[in-house]
Amino acid sequence: MNTSLKLKISALIFIIALSVVTIIPSFYSSTPDWWKKYMAPEGLRLGLDLQGGMHLVLKVNLDKAEEDSLELAANELKDLLKEQGISAVRTKSDTGVVLFTLPNSGAVDTVNRVVKDSFPEINIKVDAKEGSFPKITVTLKSSEIDFIRTHAVEQSLEIIRNRIDQFGVAEPVIIRQGEAEIVVQLPGVDPKRALKLLGETAQLEFKNVADAAGINIGLLAEESRTAGQWDGTWSNREEVAKLNRALQNRLPENTKIYIEKDTDSKTGKEIIRPILLNQQIMMTGEMVKNAQVRISNQFNEPYVSIDFTSKGGRVFAKLTEENVGKRMAIVLDDVVRSAPVIREKILGGSAQISGSFTHEDAADLAIVLRVGALPAPVDIIQNMTVGASLGQDSINKGMTSGLFGALIVLGFMAIYYRLSGLIANTALILNILFLFTGLAVLNATLTLPGIAGIILSIGMAVDANVLIFERMREEYTLGKSVKSSVDGGFGKAFWTIVDSQVTTLITAMALFMFGTGPIKGFAITLSLGIVFNLFTALFCSRLIFDTFYSFRALKKLSFMQFVKKPNLDFMRIRNITFGISGVLVAIGLFAFIQISRGNANMGVDFSGGSLLQYKATADFTMDEVRTVFGANDLKHANLQEVEGEHRLIVKIKSSEEKIGDLSEQITSILNTNMAEKGFVLEGQSEIGSSVSAVLRNKAIQAIFISLIGVIIYLAMRFDIR
Template sequence: MIAAVILAAVVYVIPTFSPGVWPHKKINLGLDLQGGMHLALEVDADKAVENTIERIGQEMRSLMRQEHIRYRSVERVEGVKLAVTVENTESIEKFDAMLDEEFPDLRIADRSETDERLEIVLDIPEKETEHIRKLAVDQALETIRNRIDQFGVSEPDIRIQGERRILIQLPGIKDTQRAKDLIGKTALLEFKLVDEDHDVQSALDGNLPASSEILYQTKEDRTTHRALKTPYLVKKRTSLTGAYLTDARVQIDSQYNEPYVSITFDKKGARLFERITADNVKKRLAIVLDDNVYSAPVIQEKIAGGEARITGNFTTEEARDLAIVLRAGALPAPVQILEERTVGPSLGTDSIRMGLLSMCVGGILVVLFMMIYYKGSGLVADFALLLNILLIAGGLAGFGATLTLPGIAGIILTIGMAVDANVLIFERIREEMSLGKTPRAAVDSGYDRATLTIMDANVTTLIAALVLFQFGTGPVKGFAVTLSLGVVASLFTALILTRAIFDYFLISRKIRTISI
C-alpha cells in the first residue's frame, strides 16, 4: 500500500517538472503566483425578469392573434408587469380561458372589467421571480465559463459569490481588455426586418413609429480610428433570435479576402429562417447583436438549409471573438464589472521564490533539529517529511487543485505538524524504554498510546480546513487545500510509513537497539 501511494504521487508530480515525460496535467499555479486578471461581476438579474415578462407578452400577442381575440394593447409596465386590454365580451371569455390554460403561473395584480372591455395587470409571483433571478446567475456562470474555455485560458477559477456576483480569476492572461469584452458581451443575436415604409431622418427628428426603433451600425475607420455610426430604422418585433444557433465559425470571403462569421441554425431555426426570407424577398433583414446592427443585407431569395453569414468589416480577432460568444450562447442578463485587478507575472515570480525559500529554510531547520535531537529515529522522521511534501504535491496535481501563495504557507505549516506527530511518538517510545521495555515493545506501546492523540489533533484540524474550503474564497481556499492534503499526508507518513520502517528494522533486520 505504501509503495502504491508513493508511486501514484510520483506519477502525478512528474508532469510539473518534466511536462514531456507524462501527459497528465501539472500543478496549477494561482493568480498570485502566475499573474493574470481578477474580475468581480454582478449579474443584473432583474433584467432577466423583465426579459421573461417581455417574452410572455410576445407569446400572448401571438396566441391572441391565433385565437382571434380582439385586444387593444399588451404592454410591459413598471418593468415587471403586463398590462392587457381586451375588447368585447366574446374576446374576454376567450382571453380568460387562454390565460387559465396557457399562463397558469401568472398572478393577477389588478383587474377592471366592464361590459365591453377588460383591463388586467399580470405579474410573476415572488417565488418564481426569485427562481428566475437565481437561474439567470447560474446561466451567466455557465455561459462565461464556456466563453473562457473557448478563449483558451488555462486553469481559470470561476465561481458564484453571494446571490448575484461572479468571481473570475484568469491566470497568465495578457490581453485583459479583450478578455473583458468577451466576458461582458451579452451576445443577444436578433434578426429584425428594416422598416422601409418610414423615413429614417423623420424618425430621428422625433416622428418615430410605434412599432419601430432606431438602432445604429458602428464601424471604425481603419485609417483615422474614428467610429462611424449609421442609423437604421428597424421593426421592434424580433423575427428570429440566436437561441436556435447550433454553430458559429470564422470563414474568409474568397472575393474580398475578409473574415466573416458563418452561422448554422437547428431544424426549427432553419424552418423559421426559410419562412422569413421567403416572405420578405427584396427587403432588408438587419442582423443585430446587443442592439448594434452588424449588417442589413437585402434578401435576394428564399434561403433554405439553415445557414447565414454575419459580415461587418471584421479583423480576424474580432470575428473569432464574435464566433466564440455566439457558440457559447447569450448571457441571460447583462453583467457589470464591479472590481478589476491585474497581477503582473513578476510579482508571481517573486512570490514563488520567497515562498519556496521560506519553505526550504523552515524544512532544513526542522530536519536538522530532528537529526540532532532524535538521532537515527530523527532520520526516519526526516524521510517521512520529504515523502509528506511529495504526497501533497501529488495530491495538488491529481485533484487539479490550484497552488496559491497562502497554499505555500499551508505546506510550511504542514511540515511543522507532520514532525509534531513524530515527536509525540518518539517521546512515548523514550518513556517506555526508560521503564525497561525492549525496543520492539517500546515501539508498539509508543505508537499505540500516541495514535489516539495524533488522530484527535489532526482530525479537528482537518474539519477546520474543510470548513475553510467550503465557505472560503480565493486565498483562504488555497490555504485550506494544502492544509487538508497536508493533514491526510502527515497522518499517513507518521502512523503508517514510519511504523513500517521501524517494524522492518526491528523484525526483519532484528536490530537490538534504537537510536532515539
C-alpha cells in the same frame, strides 16, 4: 559506427538543439523579437497560483433578466392569440408590466384559457369596463421571479466558465460572490480582449427594419440634442436609450432606434448610423447550434457563419418567406451588425454575420454564440491585478524541495545502476527538456495541477528505465553478452512499458476531452510526459547504449543489488494480501460515499466560504501575512495581494462560523500581529466553490470513461498476446 546509428544521433542532436532554441524565450525575457516570432512566441505561461493575473468582479443585472423573461412571455402570448384570431395591441406600460388591449370582451375567455394552458409562469389581470376595449395586464408570478433571479447568476457563472475555457485560458478562478456577483481571476491574458469577452452579453436577435417613411431620424436626434435630452453620442448605448425615451411619442408604435455599425471599404474607418427597428423579436440566439469564423471570398474579410438547430432552420425559413423584399436586422447586444434585404426564402438553416470584424473579434463572437448568451447583462464593477495565490515564498520552497527530490532520484539511479543509471539520468533530463518545450509550443499555462502531472510523468519515466535495467540484469546473469543483454532488456521490457504508459495516456485523454480548467491542465502535462517518456526510454536510452557499445566503451554491465535472490512466496500469503486489499477497498468506497454526501473536509475550492478584502496603510509582504496566518491555525486560507494598492484578499472556508465572526477574528489577528500595517476591512461576502457541480460531474464522468477505455485496451492487448 554504422550509418543508421549516425542518422539517429544526428536526429537526436537536432531535436535537442531545436528544443533548447524553442524553450529559451520562456525563461529569458530579453530574447530578440525575431526569435520569439518563430519559436513559440507566447512561450510557457504561468498560472494564477504561480504569477497572479487579472481579478474581476462582475455583477449580473437581475432586473434585466426579469424584464427579458417577461418580454419573451408577452411576445409568445401575443403570437398565440394571433393564431386564435385575436389581435392584441400592446400599449405603453410601467416596468415589470405588459399591457395589451383586446378587440372585444369575448376575447377575454380565450386569453384566460391560453394563459392557463401555456403560460404557468405569468399572472394576468383583466380590466373590462363597459363601453371600452378590455385590457389585460401581464406580470410574472413571484415564484417565477425568484427562479429567474436565482438561476440567472448560476447560468451566467457556467456560461462565463465555458467562454473562458474556449478562449484558451487555462485554470482560471471563477466563483460566485454574494447574491449577484461573480469573481473571475485570469492568468496572463490580454486584458482588453478578456474584458470584452466576459462583458459581452451576446444576445442575438433578428428583427425587422421598421418603415421609416416620412421620419428623419437624424433631424429628430439633433432636435433632442439641442433640447438637452441626450448628448448626441451614437456610440454610447445609454445616450441612445435616452434618445429613445425622449422620442417615444414621435416614433411609430413599438419601434426603437438602434445603431448600425459598418466599415468604410475605402478608408477602413468604422461608420455608426441610426436605424429604426420594430421591437418584436422574430428569432433569438437560442436557436443557434454552431458558429464558426469564415473568410469572405469577395472581400477577404472575416465573418461569422451560424448554423441553426432543426427548429431554428424551420423558423428562419418561415421568417424569410414571410418577409421577402424587406430588410431584416441581425442585432447583437443592441447593435445592428448587418441588415440585408431578404431576396427569397432561405433554406439550409444557416446565416452569416458580417461587419467590421478583425479575426480576433470574429473568433470571440463565434465563441460567445456557440456557448450561448448570458441570461442578463453583466457589469464589471472591479478590475485589479493580483499576485500569485501561492506567494513567492511558497514558490521558492516548492522549487527547492522539487530540486532536492530530483537530485535524490538522480543520485540513486547513478549509485544503484552505475553507468546505466547515468544513461537513464541523461534520458530523464532530455524528457524534462522535451516536456517543457512541448508545453511552450502549445502555449500551455503551468499551474500546480500541471506540475503534479509533470512529477507523475517523471516518476513513470524512472520506472520505465528501472524495468529495462532489471530485465538487462536478468539477461546478463544468465551469462549473455553485453549486447545481447541490452537487446534482451529493451525487447522484453518493451510491451510492459508501452502498456503501462498507454493505459495512463487513455486516462489523461479522457480527462482532457471531458474535463475543464485544472483537470485539463493536469491532463495536458501528463499526456505530453507520457509521449516523451516512451521516446526517451525506448529511443534515447537505447541510442546512448548503442553509441557506447559502438565505441567499445560498454564492456560489462554493473548494477548494485540489495537482495541477490528474492524468494517471496506470494501465494502462501495470499489470504493476508487479499484481506489487506479488501480493507483498503472498503475504506476507499466509504470515503467516496462520504465525499458524495458532502461529509468530507472540503477546502474552500470545493465548499465555498468567505472572501474578505483588506486595505493596509503601509507596505506588507506576503511572507509576513502567511507567517501570521500559519501561527493562528489559518494555514489553509487562500491569500492574494493586489499589486500596487496595499490590498489583501483572503478566501477562507467558513465552516460553522458566521461570516461576521470570521471577519472579526481575522481582522483581530492582523491588527494584533501586524498593527503597524494598519489593515482595515473594506468588504466581505460569501463565495461559492470554484469547482462547480458541473465541473465535478465532468471529472467523475472522465474517470469512469477512462476506466472503460483502460479495460477495453487491456482486454484487446491480452487477447492479442
